[in-house]
Amino acid sequence: MRKKILYTFLLLLSSPVVAHDLEGINLDLTRVIFDSQQNSASIKVNNFNENKSWLLRSWISNYSDDGKSKSFIITPILYRVLPNESIQLKIEKTDDLLPTDRESVFRINVLAIPPKEISNDKTSSKPSDLQFAINSRIKLIYRPHKLNETDKVNAAFKSLKILKKNEYISIENATPYYITMDNVKINNKKVTSIEDFMVAPYSEFKIPTQNAKSFSYTTINDYGGKNPIIDIKF
DSSP, X not given: OHHHHHHHHHHHHSOEESSOOBTTEEESOSEEEEETTOSEEEEEEEEOOSSOOEEEEEXXXXXXXXXXXXXXXXXXXXXXXXXXXXXXXXXXXOXXXXXXXXXXXXXXXXXEEOOOOOOSOTTOOOGGGOOOOEEEEEEEEEEOGGGOOHHHHHHGGGGOEEEEOSSEEEEEEOSSSOEEEEEEEETTEEOOSOSOOEEOTTEEEEEEOSSOOEEEEEEBOTTSOBOOOEXXXX
16 A cells, blocks of 8 residues: 555656646646736646546746746646636746846646545555646746847847857857757757757757767747757758
8 A cells, every 4th residue: 555655646746748738638838928017927727628627736936946936926726627627827926036138937837636536445456546647837938028029039049059069069049038949950860868958048058969960950939839940061
């Protein structure tokens, strides 16, 4: 019994997804852009499952260490979403100490916990007794209002500077925006050793490699869509 409880707990913690429709739970956005002049922002959580209710637990965490954010809150923290029901989660800023010359990034977490199905057999330890939770995580990007110019935001990915070094590829971002790269390939082979290709403002991102002859990638826009593929020959 102890092993079963422990295993169930681990399953609850180890099932992260990113805004995908899984078991009927769906987030309607892949990222939230929070303009500094906004009082609040919102995201909708849909339960498309016709038979199952979920207990939703929501929170906002720091992007780098998953610690609870002191800059934002999300409500309601707990909510039971019924079959075929949707709910709007409200995001509010709690301080004015964030940088004004660049974006800041956080994570929105929505943990969906299913109701426990009670078995008549108290000694049962079937795998079906295990409870899986779904932790959907998306980016919350705080953007100072003076930077929220559509043309500059949309063109930011074009400013990335790609350089080949001896033992790595250097990606320099001289803009105040976070730029997320996707489908990154070296010598036409997808790079799988790095999970998160997000280049912070005014920073350098390094990809360890040797003998790189080509480098290609795309980037993600504010709406979760992909910009044109960039293909570089060294």
